[in-house]
Amino acid sequence: MRRLNCIVFTLAKYYKMKAHIVVFLALVLSVSCTPKENIVTEPSEQERIFIDSTGNLIATSLKAALQKNLSSAIKTTGIVSAIEFCKQEALVLTDEVANDFNYQIELKRTSLKCRNPQNAPDEFEELALKYYEKMILEDPDFSASYIQKIRGDQSSYFYYYQALKTGSVCLVCHGGPENIDPSIASILVDKYPDDKATGYMEGDFRGLIRVKVTPEE
Numbered sequence: 001m002r003r004l005n006c007i008v009f010t011l012a013k014y015y016k017m018k019a020h021i022v023v024f025l026a027l028v029l030s031v032s033c034t035p036k037e038n039i040v041t042e043p044s045e046q047e048r049i050f051i052d053s054t055g056n057l058i059a060t061s062l063k064a065a066l067q068k069n070l071s072s073a074i075k076t077t078g079i080v081s082a083i084e085f086c087k088q089e090a091l092v093l094t095d096e097v098a099n100d101f102n103y104q105i106e107l108k109r110t111s112l113k114c115r116n117p118q119n120a121p122d123e124f125e126e127l128a129l130k131y132y133e134k135m136i137l138e139d140p141d142f143s144a145s146y147i148q149k150i151r152g153d154q155s156s157y158f159y160y161y162q163a164l165k166t167g168s169v170c171l172v173c174h175g176g177p178e179n180i181d182p183s184i185a186s187i188l189v190d191k192y193p194d195d196k197a198t199g200y201m202e203g204d205f206r207g208l209i210r211v212k213v214t215p216e217e
């Protein structure tokens with residue numbers, strides 16, 4: 001961009017153009033060359049109903065499967081192997097759940113305090129996390145879904161959210177030192193040196209399930 005403006009000014013100098021024409025030309029160039037940023041907008045009532053039912057179905061089945069499978073993995077194979085399970089199985093489940101739909105669906109779990117930096121929120125997810133944090137502070141039982149319509153340059157997509165609370169089964173890996181066995185703690189430190197996802201108590205807001213729904217073109 002800077003180079004383009006530079007060319008405009010060099011040409012202007014060469015042709016001895018008037019200053020205001022040069023400024024106008026440079027402005028037009030910078031506006032037309034800057035990529036438009038994605039913005040969050042309100043979905044229509046019809047979109048809201050559709051995304052809410054689709055997102056709810058996917059997020060609920062993911063949540064239920066995670067709870068159930070984590071508990072049985074801990075029981076049968078022990079917590080150490082369940083650490084791996086939490087990561088990989090979640091992704092396999094994601095594919096299974098998503099394949100039943102005709103829209104492009106992408107699932108993610110995110111948090112303001114992530115264990116794996118790869119799960120860190122993007123700018124829209126961060127807005128949603130802060131929204132939930134505020135709502136849950138006002139009402140600890142707040143559990144409504146939340147939808148963002150994100151309008152890009154070419155097309156729009158939706159982010160549907162559901163809150164994840166810390167259950168008792170989660171504490172063995174996300175609780176305080178009194179909950180996390182030292183052998184687990186040392187594996188976690190080793191694998192996730194930047195781990196921020198500990199110190200939770202039962203019932204705490206842990207993060208969000210985010211379902212991205214992109215309507216097929």
Ligand code: HEC
Nearest residue numbers: 082083086087109111114115116119164169170173197207
């Ligand atoms: C056996 C250990 C273990 C248990 C039990 C466990 N987690 Fe996790 N959790 C992990 C690990 C390891 C990761 C990082 C996964 C990765 O690398 O993507 C993780 C990641 C997450 C994330 C993604 C954000 C982040 O911090 O990276 C969320 C959200 C989460 N866990 C919520 C829960 C909830 C809710 C429960 C209880 C239902 C739970 N976890 C139980 C080990 C566990």
